[in-house]
Amino acid sequence: MREATAPPRRRQSSSARLRRVGRRLRTEDGAAVAEFPMVAVLIIMIALLLIQAALIVHTRNTLVDAAIQGAHHAALVGSTPQDGAERAERLIEERFGDGLEAEATANQEADGTIHVRVSATLPLVGLFGPGGSLSVEGRALDEESI
Template sequence: MRIARPPQPDLSPPRAPEATAGRGPSLRARLRRDEGSAVVEFPMVAALIVLIALGVMQAALIVHTRNTLIDAAVQGAHHASLIGATPEDGAERAERLIGDRFGDSFQVEASAAESSEGTIRVEVRATLPLVGLFGPSGSLAVEGRAIDEETW
């Protein structure tokens, strides 16, 4: 006595439809292929990478500018706090330092004032530099303080 076995399912991967006689592969078969997709993917990914790189460069330039302005303001306040110097000397010193570091094309204003407690404050305002056509617009204000030596 022989036992009949059930039919085995076909586990082979599905095949692409065969080309019809002389006309080439069907539209469905052509759309499933990934040939030439790298040609389209590269410009999209490259544009995204360029935008990210410009954003990082913009952020780095703003942080560098901020740190340089803070240093110039502090140096100006220290200069103004010396015996025989006025707060205006500190503002001039800060503007000169920024001009030496960034050049004359960088728009900067420095002002200095002395408080009643003997603290000299130098405030520096400057425009933010841009990389490319995008980025923050506006100005950046920083200040440096020092204690006047004559009040000691």
């Protein structure tokens, strides 16, 4: 019986080895494993920034609405500018609760225009975190001055 022997291995030249290594480096095996976390982090950051921007715009629009409603209330016959400021603060408390520190002030100009100014601290990072200040104003013409 003849014993099978393996043919002798030929020694590869260094250029053949370099070509083989180059082919392995050019393949995309395992690229998805590295790409997914990098892309996922970017997508999550963009989504969180969009949510934060929507929260800030919603808060601003709600404060503007409360200031305008307060000014309209103060412009009614028999109301004072202070009544309008109290109404604006009540509306903000109804919509946001105690979480939003808001203060409303009102004054009446000589031409009969009532200004209600609302200053609030809104969160800059999610619902919690460091806060930034925001100030909005609502105006209405006093009915008694017409």
